[in-house]
Amino acid sequence: MKVLKDRILKDGKVFPGNVLKVDSFLNHQMDIELLRQIGEEFRNRYGDCGVTKVLTIEASGIGIACFVAQSFGVPMLFAKKNKTKNIASDVYTAKVESYTHGTTYDIIVSKEFLNKDDKVLVIDDFLAKGQALLGLINIVESAGAELVGTGIVIEKGFQDGGKLLRESGVRVESLAIVESMDDNGNIIFRN
Amino acid sequence: MKVLKDRILKDGKVFPGNVLKVDSFLNHQMDIELLRQIGEEFRNRYGDCGVTKVLTIEASGIGIACFVAQSFGVPMLFAKKNKTKNIASDVYTAKVESYTHGTTYDIIVSKEFLNKDDKVLVIDDFLAKGQALLGLINIVESAGAELVGTGIVIEKGFQDGGKLLRESGVRVESLAIVESMDDNGNIIFRN
Numbered sequence: 001m002k003v004l005k006d007r008i009l010k011d012g013k014v015f016p017g018n019v020l021k022v023d024s025f026l027n028h029q030m031d032i033e034l035l036r037q038i039g040e041e042f043r044n045r046y047g048d049c050g051v052t053k054v055l056t057i058e059a060s061g062i063g064i065a066c067f068v069a070q071s072f073g074v075p076m077l078f079a080k081k082n083k084t085k086n087i088a089s090d091v092y093t094a095k096v097e098s099y100t101h102g103t104t105y106d107i108i109v110s111k112e113f114l115n116k117d118d119k120v121l122v123i124d125d126f127l128a129k130g131q132a133l134l135g136l137i138n139i140v141e142s143a144g145a146e147l148v149g150t151g152i153v154i155e156k157g158f159q160d161g162g163k164l165l166r167e168s169g170v171r172v173e174s175l176a177i178v179e180s181m182d183d184n185g186n187i188i189f190r191n
Numbered sequence: 192m193k194v195l196k197d198r199i200l201k202d203g204k205v206f207p208g209n210v211l212k213v214d215s216f217l218n219h220q221m222d223i224e225l226l227r228q229i230g231e232e233f234r235n236r237y238g239d240c241g242v243t244k245v246l247t248i249e250a251s252g253i254g255i256a257c258f259v260a261q262s263f264g265v266p267m268l269f270a271k272k273n274k275t276k277n278i279a280s281d282v283y284t285a286k287v288e289s290y291t292h293g294t295t296y297d298i299i300v301s302k303e304f305l306n307k308d309d310k311v312l313v314i315d316d317f318l319a320k321g322q323a324l325l326g327l328i329n330i331v332e333s334a335g336a337e338l339v340g341t342g343i344v345i346e347k348g349f350q351d352g353g354k355l356l357r358e359s360g361v362r363v364e365s366l367a368i369v370e371s372m373d374d375n376g377n378i379i380f381r382n
Binding site: 023024028029030031032035036058059062063066067069070073074075076077078080083101109110112113 | 214215219220221222223226227249250253254257258260261264265266267268269271274292300301303304
């Protein structure tokens with residue numbers, strides 16, 4: 001998606017440790033018109049799949065997923081990070097390992113809002129090792145729903161999450177795949 | 192806002208302890224068309240105020256604030272709950288007391304995205320005791336920006352947050368003010 005790649009080159013900032021900050025337009029401050037275009041682009045790619053629900057994870061996926069859901073005319077649902085020690089019986093749950101924070105947490109989705117008749121498009125802002133995405137996919141499977149595929153805004157192609165997911169048969173559509181980046185701020189996209 | 196009040200009466204669920212669950216359409220699963228209408232309604236109320244930025248707090252405010260920002264044609268910015276012990280020097284910060292979870296946490300906004308030229312509309316899904324909103328207002332003040340006002344989807348009128356804010360001179364626009372509710376599921380709105 002050219003407009004997105006151009007924006008990453010213009011406003012993205014590379015930090016040591018393969019950190020790409022895009023918080024001026026994607027996951028802290030949000031450029032709403034760009035988000036709307038991202039929503040349309042996922043509709044272009046998944047429009048013929050009968051999507052009934054868009055699923056993401058709090059917090060930074062929510063804005064993107066809202067506009068994806070709007071382009072499909074379906075509800076958006078976001079998995080919550082569980083804040084209590086107990087997990088209620090009326091939720092689907094999955095464990096997610098966070099490499100950034102060195103912790104593992106549970107995500108939950110109310111059983112009321114996902115069932116076997118749903119065709120689910122899973123959305124997130126970043127794909128690196130794929131842990132959050134795997135957690136969301138686990139939840140779709142727990143619900144007996146159909147996973148239509150995943151939609152990622154920025155994939156770090158030099159990490160193995162996307163490769164592993166594709167090899168396991170999951171459709172992954174990434175709007176920008178970063179092949180490499182360096183500490184001088186150079187960013188190379190995969191064609 | 193009639194369509195919102197009707198929806199609360201239809202799908203909201205009252206639980207002991209003055210808990211109103213609206214997670215089928217507002218803060219877990221999201222009805223995108225309703226969110227779009229909410230965005231338009233805040234535009235009706237604040238459209239002549241020169242708003243330059245919409246500010247909310249993660250996570251459940253994000254979806255609503257996205258559509259408010261879209262209706263104004265301005266960026267959306269969400270305060271993050273700080274996950275580390277240290278607070279970086281390039282952020283505005285405020286403390287928020289959570290009565291629900293019995294904890295206090297810091298919220299942060301990058302200084303890069305808020306400054307003295309901004310006219311800020313603060314958005315949140317709920318207003319009860321007003322702690323999150325006060326934290327967001329503190330951040331607007333720290334930035335030297337102008338607080339245009341606040342936009343709330345559901346205000347619990349029987350708690351004192353809205354009263355305190357209005358008495359301190361803050362403009363509070365709530366689309367539905369719950370005057371009272373009881374364990375039989377009856378919900379009475381303020382006129």
